[in-house]
Amino acid sequence: MVEYLQGLLRQPMVMIQIMTVGLGLIILLLTLEMIRRDLLRTAYALIWLLTGIAVAIVGFWPDFFLNRLIQLTGMDRQTAMLFVVFGFMLVLLMQYSIIISRVSNRTKHLAQDLAILRQQLTEHLEDDHQQSHREPAASSTRADRVKAEP
Secondary structure, eight states: OHHHHHHHHTSHHHHHHHHHHHHHHHHHHHHHHHHHTTOSOHHHHHHHHHHHHHHHHHHHOHHHHHHHHHHHHOOOHHHHHHHHHHHHHHHHHHHHHHHHHHHHHHHHHHHHHHHHHHHHHHHHHHHHHHHHHHHHHHHHHHHHHHHHOO
16 A cells, blocks of 8 residues: 555656645635735635635646646647646736736825825915914904994
């Protein structure tokens, strides 16, 4: 039995499967730990949870996905794996580009709102400052009128 397992572990495809499943499980565990520590928002964690699950599934059944891709495209096994990894990375990059674009737009709008609020505050303070200089003069003239009337 031990010799059989050692023989299996010497086969490159089995080692790749074990490493792929292990990588998927590591991604899942790290993602769950980062969620628990509040280092990763749930919206972004979903991407990584799905990634971990997908990597683990591909590790358990690599032939199911790769053979279909190989049959459809005529690629060899290594090229098909590289194609899958490259395509997955492009999907992740697209997702993060969308997230960065949203954050950039929100930042721009917040900066514009802040500039408007600062301008309104400056105008309000200038109006108050001008009114405070006018009021004492007006009140003193009223006091002078009251004194002069009796």
